[in-house]
Amino acid sequence: MSGFYFKSMDVMKSGKQRRAEIMEKRRARIPAKESFDVYAMPAPVGAVMANCEALSHNKNAIFLPLFYVDYAFNCRDCGCAQIWTGKQQKWWYEIMQGNINSVAIRCRPCRKIEQQRKKQARDTHLSSLATKHKQ
Ligand SMILES: [Zn+2]
Numbered sequence: 203m204s205g206f207y208f209k210s211m212d213v214m215k216s217g218k219q220r221r222a223e224i225m226e227k228r229r230a231r232i233p234a235k236e237s238f239d240v241y242a243m244p245a246p247v248g249a250v251m252a253n254c255e256a257l258s259h260n261k262n263a264i265f266l267p268l269f270y271v272d273y274a275f276n277c278r279d280c281g282c283a284q285i286w287t288g289k290q291q292k293w294w295y296e297i298m299q300g301n302i303n304s305v306a307i308r309c310r311p312c313r314k315i316e317q318q319r320k321k322q323a324r325d326t327h328l329s330s331l332a333t334k335h336k337q
Pocket of ligand 1: 277279281282309310311313
């Protein structure tokens with residue numbers, strides 16, 4: 203029998219046991235309680251408070267906002283600088299039940315054009331389907 207067998211008792215431990223030990227060491231390194239509580243922090247000035255219940259349609263969301271702040275962006279189509287206000291966000295997420303991961307990408311005129319384009323494409327598609335089925 204070789205000495206190796208006795209020296210390496212650690213090898214005898216299962217992967218599960220070893221993982222548990224590593225996690226234990228890691229936990230000891232991290233302080234148990236963080237020094238600040240994000241929920242206790244005041245909302246920024248001008249923020250629009252969110253209604254948690256109105257956001258409950260986001261079933262898989264890990265994080266739901268506590269408030270909305272103005273969001274600056276450039277329109278995808280024309281590139282103009284835009285601001286999506288906290289109030290508009292509240293309307294979109296809570297009243298229109300928009301997905302929490304969706305954000306504004308177009309200015310109002312470009313959005314209107316895009317809606318028109320989509321409608322036209324849908325109409326063309328449906329009418330072509332209708333003529334196809336008639337034949
Ligand atoms: Zn635009």
